[in-house]
Amino acid sequence: MASTEHTAYGDPSAVRARIAGASPLVVKVGSSSLTRATGGLLPEKLETLVVALAARRAAGSGVVLVSSGAIATGMTPLGLRRRPRDLATQQAAASVGQGALLAAYDRAFSAHGIITGQVLLTADDVTRRGHYTNARRTLERLLALGVVPIVNENDTVATQEIRFGDNDRLAALVAHLIDAEALVLLSDVDALYDGPPSHPGTSRIPFVPGPEAIAGVDIGGVGTGVGTGGMVTKVEAAAIATSAGVPTLLTSAANAAAALTGDDVGTAFAPTAARGRARRLWIAHATTPQGRLVLDAGAVAAVTQRGKSLLPAGIKAVEGTFAAGDPVDLVDESGTRVARGLVTYDSRELPGLLGRRTKELAATLGPEYHREVVHRDDLVLL
Structure with a gap:
């Protein structure tokens, strides 16, 4: 798919400019960008991400961080060499890892004078009327107080029936929940490509004006050993967000600073519809x-x-x-x-x-x- 075809569907520079000036902004980072393949946190990668987010916060933008990594962080102290497959062990690893992950974020953000707050969600929390209203109110109040909320799925209590399934989808839904002006999805892949990135002749897709533009692209692939998502879940999350009027950017965590300032990195997804009612989006995409x-x-x-x-x-x-x-x-x-x-x-x-x-x-x-x-x-x- 030639990149010249993309410009016929919209203005990619305008989408990137919207992302660069968005407030509030939701940023999601995957486990593979923060942890080792065998488990355990990589503090230097976390700190690099925090520097980019702190700069955005200092510029006046409200920032919500949706962070994976609790299970992977808990694997090392539990002596696990690979991500557990059974739900009970996943929940145990999340219980151990969530505190360590949040402590690392708190230390890193504190160096920039920024307070963080933990918000753990299950799908059940945000589809029932009272719980949904509370989740929205809490996030809005944290932003108003200048806090950076750090959101994750509540793995320690979520059952198979009330799980989001991956934090890409959770991030898209949080973006709509708080009326965010943009969503940035960070992983270990720098963009969406028109084929397997390792194959000769494939090229980055810089702009997606709508689903029809990538209808023939073989997304495929799975995540790393410590994550649950892959490119499929990220494109699905982008579709959820853009269908609710939220421009979205997909790139690597290494490109976070450039992405947040509007540089031509990653793949930008244009909004495909006007904003609708947030709660209905949750019902459609966050319920079983x-x-x-x-x-x-x-x-x-x-x-x-x-x-x-x-x-x-x-x-x-x-x-x-x-x-x-x-x-x-x-x-x-x-x-x-x-x-x-x-x-x-x-x-x-x-x-x-x-x-x-x-x-x-x-x-x-x-x-x-x-x-x-x-x-x-x-x-x-x-």
Whole structure:
């Protein structure tokens, strides 16, 4: 893919300028940029990153750092030579490593007169209404106080069902959560290439104006032995962020200072849509559905075309086991997903309500049944 084709879709210099002047800004750094392949923190790399972030903070920008590395940092004191595969050992390594990682950041930022604050999140924390509001409020207040929040997934308590899966996606969602003006993804790869970087003839893709520009690019690849992501997760994170109006830059941690000042490094991704409601983005990308509701044709049309809430009258069947507040997929009668939302009833309670109008339910069962199964504010189309 020739780089000259990219300029036809937008202005890459304008995107880089937006990133250079963004405040607040979310920066994500991967485990491979901070730790050894066999585990253990590399203090000099962490300090180099902090110097770049401190300069940006001194220039007046609010900065949120999403940092991987807790599990890898905890591997060495536990005598682990490779990243553990089972969840319990991962959680143990994260418990040991998170404190050491944050202590290293605190020392490095303190040298620049900057206070740090730890924010650990699970997907469950930021999709349920009260938790989501608290996460947003906490991050905004930390920024207002001049603190650099250091965010990571709460590996010590997250289960497979409520994990983000990788910090690239977490960073994209945090960027939208706090209305960040830009997202920078740092790893051990300096850019997106139009083929395997080690192959002759491949070249850097400096600018991605939209998904169609890289539709034919073989992204592939996996992360290092200490990380969970690869180029695929970074491009997916860029797609999440740009679809929410957040310009994104992908480059290496070694290029952090240049990236933050707008230099022509890495790959810049242009926003592809205007900003939407942050909470709906979390529901779409940070939740794992616990069940399915099968909708009749009228309910599908009401939800997808008229922006209505889902009512009991339009539901044909309930699948799975879930509690009130859990995410569920809404599917049509052929099984095709049309939306995802947070349900207001338990799965054991819903079958007796199907096909009935809310006024009838309220009259026979009580006023608390005069409510939606999924409110439109808690629903996102897929």
